[in-house]
Amino acid sequence: xxxxxxxxxxxxxxxxxxxxxxxxxxxxxxxxxxxxxxxxxxxxxxxxxxxxxxxxxxxxxxxxxxxxxxxxxxxxxxxxxxxxxxxxxxxxxxxxxxxxxxxxxxxxxxxxxxxxxxxxxxxxxxxxxxxxxxxxxxxxxxxxxxxxxxxxxxxxxxxxxxxxxxxxxxxxxxxxxxxxxxxxxxxxxxxxxxxxxxxxxxxxxxxxxxxxxxxxxxxxxxxxxxxxxxxxxxxxxxxxxxxxxxxxxxxxxxxxxxxxxxxxxxxxxxxxxxxxxxxxxxxxxxxxxxxxxxx
Amino acid sequence: xxxxxxxxxxxxxxxxxxxxxxxxxxxxxxxxxxxxxxxxxxxxxxxxxxxxxxxxxxxxxxxxxxxxxxxxxxxxxxxxxxxxxxxxxxxxxxxxxxxxxxxxxxxxxxxxxxxxxxxxxxxxxxxxxxxxxxxxxxxxxxxxxxxxxxxxxxxxxxxxxxxxxxxxxxxxxxxxxxxxxxxxxxxxxxxxxxxxxxxxxxxxxxxxxxxxxxxxxxxxxxxxxxxxxxxxxxxxxxxxxxxxxxxxxxxxxxxxxxxxxxxxxxxxxxxxxxxxxxxxxxxxxxxxxxxxxxxxxxxxxxxxxxxxxxxx
Numbered sequence: 001x002x003x004x005x006x007x008x009x010x011x012x013x014x015x016x017x018x019x020x021x022x023x024x025x026x027x028x029x030x031x032x033x034x035x036x037x038x039x040x041x042x043x044x045x046x047x048x049x050x051x052x053x054x055x056x057x058x059x060x061x062x063x064x065x066x067x068x069x070x071x072x073x074x075x076x077x078x079x080x081x082x083x084x085x086x087x088x089x090x091x092x093x094x095x096x097x098x099x100x101x102x103x104x105x106x107x108x109x110x111x112x113x114x115x116x117x118x119x120x121x122x123x124x125x126x127x128x129x130x131x132x133x134x135x136x137x138x139x140x141x142x143x144x145x146x147x148x149x150x151x152x153x154x155x156x157x158x159x160x161x162x163x164x165x166x167x168x169x170x171x172x173x174x175x176x177x178x179x180x181x182x183x184x185x186x187x188x189x190x191x192x193x194x195x196x197x198x199x200x201x202x203x204x205x206x207x208x209x210x211x212x213x214x215x216x217x218x219x220x221x222x223x224x225x226x227x228x229x230x231x232x233x234x235x236x237x238x239x240x241x242x243x244x245x246x247x248x249x250x251x252x253x254x255x256x257x258x259x260x261x262x263x264x265x266x267x268x269x270x271x272x273x274x275x276x277x278x279x280x281x282x283x284x285x286x287x288x289x290x291x292x293x294x295x
Numbered sequence: 296x297x298x299x300x301x302x303x304x305x306x307x308x309x310x311x312x313x314x315x316x317x318x319x320x321x322x323x324x325x326x327x328x329x330x331x332x333x334x335x336x337x338x339x340x341x342x343x344x345x346x347x348x349x350x351x352x353x354x355x356x357x358x359x360x361x362x363x364x365x366x367x368x369x370x371x372x373x374x375x376x377x378x379x380x381x382x383x384x385x386x387x388x389x390x391x392x393x394x395x396x397x398x399x400x401x402x403x404x405x406x407x408x409x410x411x412x413x414x415x416x417x418x419x420x421x422x423x424x425x426x427x428x429x430x431x432x433x434x435x436x437x438x439x440x441x442x443x444x445x446x447x448x449x450x451x452x453x454x455x456x457x458x459x460x461x462x463x464x465x466x467x468x469x470x471x472x473x474x475x476x477x478x479x480x481x482x483x484x485x486x487x488x489x490x491x492x493x494x495x496x497x498x499x500x501x502x503x504x505x506x507x508x509x510x511x512x513x514x515x516x517x518x519x520x521x522x523x524x525x526x527x528x529x530x531x532x533x534x535x536x537x538x539x540x541x542x543x544x545x546x547x548x549x550x551x552x553x554x555x556x557x558x559x560x561x562x563x564x565x566x567x568x569x570x571x572x573x574x575x576x577x578x579x580x581x582x583x584x585x586x587x588x589x590x591x592x593x594x595x596x597x598x599x600x601x602x603x604x605x606x607x
Contacts, residue, residue, distance in 0.1 A: 233550065
């Protein structure tokens with residue numbers, strides 16, 4: 001009972017700022033623009049069968065490498081598939097990989113950061129040196145190597161992107177834990193005999209989640225860039241599944257048919273922009289110290 | 296000094312762990328190295344003899360120690376495909392990638408720094424908004440898409456610049472630079488945006504400090520105040536962002552070199568992976584990682600030099 005009380009004290013003052021932050025976000029023009037873009041991409045992915053007339057794999061031999069027209073608004077590719085339809089369905093793949101990899105990285109990175117920051121000492125040193133070692137690799141290079149080992153597929157690309165994103169989450173979580181660990185309510189919980197896992201998951205974790213979620217929205221854009229880089233190099237999602245990066249790469253072999261790489265590339269650009277705008281706005285809203293200089 | 300020693304120990308530990316990861320990547324890549332060397336038709340005996348020669352059946356840790364000690368001596372093995380020493384291949388490729396990355400950094404600073412100062416000086420106005428929007432967009436453009444758009448516009452549409460290829464700098468400097476323009480813009484744009492944002496934030500912070508107010512009060516001209524007092528103090532975070540982004544520049548080099556057919560380290564990794572040339576993949580990635588780690592350390596040291604208040 002007494003431990004529950006401590007938790008209440010920790011969370012009650014947190015409620016109002018959360019709501020405030022939500023309202024502040026609604027008034028943040030850049031954040032709203034970012035949110036609108038993300039909403040559009042999600043809707044496109046969900047409504048793909050409704051907003052397209054032909055499937056992403058449907059081949060029209062009478063319309064090969066056609067420029068954008070009334071029939072095919074984004075034109076057609078080298079075997080007569082609709083670039084529009086493939087770009088629309090590509091949103092599903094992009095969101096699955098981004099959501100999956102960022103989610104996976106968030107959970108494992110936060111766990112590592114919690115353990116590292118909470119226990120400190122040798123555990124901390126070892127875990128953090130491993131994270132530093134992974135961070136020394138350029139993201140795309142390491143992701144490339146992991147996919148080459150596991151074999152190119154949607155799931156393996158997702159895993160590779162998750163692995164390269166883990167250290168960033170772990171470092172952030174660890175840093176936040178170091179601050180929260182010293183707060184009075186955590187000390188009180190420990191004094192009252194709460195076990196380490198209980199303190200870590202019930203007392204510390206809820207208090208560092210806001211930071212981590214903000215960071216996740218920024219990592220989403222990095223994940224999409226890495227995914228499209230992998231697909232571009234031919235090591236991401238395998239054809240015929242429509243992936244934006246791969247479509248851009250194929251378009252490179254047909255220079256005169258600019259629409260083949262232009263539209264999927266534009267989709268990557270807009271989605272990344274959306275995640276960046278939204279993430280920046282979240283950070284502005286949740287971190288008052290930064291707000292003054294950012295806007 | 297003691298802290299510097301601590302930093303160095305940290306660096307060595309990180310290098311040990313990451314070199315093990317690099318080695319493991321090579322060891323775990325699927326495919327039989329004996330097939331790469333001997334082809335499909337070799338006999339079992341021939342294969343076993345080669346496995347024996349290459350020490351492929353030894354425990355992983357033994358192989359790692361052997362590989363790492365050789366690597367420290369500058370021996371990275373031989374390419375399974377071309378039989379060339381990997382170290383020689385890397386010595387050929389590394390300068391190309393370094394030229395590409397350093398030119399991109401120069402571009403990023405030359406473009407990003409003044410834009411950041413301007414945005415901070417007139418912050419909140421339409422100039423600031425314009426610069427910020429361009430910056431945000433530049434950060435969201437994937438390298439490969441920007442590269443392709445640049446080729447479409449400047450090579451195929453306008454015909455001003457060659458679409459791809461490479462000339463060694465010392466053979467024909469002019470041609471080398473001409474071929475480098477588009478790749479450098481491809482990698483440098485996002486970096487310029489980062490430098491711009493960092494400069495803007497740091498300048499805004501610096502301009503609200505007391506010493507800037509003092510400089511103004513003493514009758515220092517506005518330009519003098521901005522450049523001599525605010526900018527000088529705003530440079531530190533900019534140096535850090537440039538140094539810490541070196542790794543992502545190397546990552547950018549992988550796709551950019553592929554698009555523009557530049558024989559650099561990034562393309563070496565990609566080709567090595569597709570050719571299952573283990574020693575080449577290991578050597579190239581190890582070189583990239585060592586570069587990143589060393590540049591990060593230099594960034595820390597430079598940071599201390601620029602700001603005497605910071606002690607490592």
